Amino acid sequence: MHALKPSTATDKPSLYADLARQLQALFEAEPDAVANAANMASLLFHSLPDLNWAGFYWMKAGTLVLGPFQGKPACLRIAVGKGVCGTAAQRRRSLRVDDVHEFPGHIACDADSASELVVPIINGAQILGVLDLDSPRKARFDAADEAGCESLADIFLAHQRRHLGSLAKLVA
Ligand code: SME
Numbered sequence: 324m325h326a327l328k329p330s331t332a333t334d335k336p337s338l339y340a341d342l343a344r345q346l347q348a349l350f351e352a353e354p355d356a357v358a359n360a361a362n363m364a365s366l367l368f369h370s371l372p373d374l375n376w377a378g379f380y381w382m383k384a385g386t387l388v389l390g391p392f393q394g395k396p397a398c399l400r401i402a403v404g405k406g407v408c409g410t411a412a413q414r415r416r417s418l419r420v421d422d423v424h425e426f427p428g429h430i431a432c433d434a435d436s437a438s439e440l441v442v443p444i445i446n447g448a449q450i451l452g453v454l455d456l457d458s459p460r461k462a463r464f465d466a467a468d469e470a471g472c473e474s475l476a477d478i479f480l481a482h483q484r485r486h487l488g489s490l491a492k493l494v495a
Pocket of ligand 1: 408409430
């Protein structure tokens, strides 16, 4: 069993560096992408303050489909170009929304959500899915969170690229 080690970091770059180390330890030699994504969602949900949802949507047959997450039950499918997740997937760029109620087409899965950060996970030319974080606090996410979550998504991708069979099954 892996014990969750509460970070003692006092600034965001140090917190994300700490989480990067913990994530690598959690992945270790485990090839299964679903298992690793599930532990990553849990690590983020329990380590980052002020979150009400953390998880993944995977691109399957051109639609984002709900993957491993922590938080309340969420929308199962999101079309590319729709909501914050679908917009980030379409643009292939991270998207930070300070007030989701001001975002045209925002998909309200949890009425508590006030701000959101979505990081696309892209392998070469292929978009595999997105990492989605929601907060009940407006403007919860800043550039340091965006950079930090992008680096954690890169660690997930780099690890799963060593286990291509499991990565392919994610999006099959
Ligand atoms: N709010 C997202 C939908 C997913 S949930 O937040 C978990 C969106 O607008 O894409």
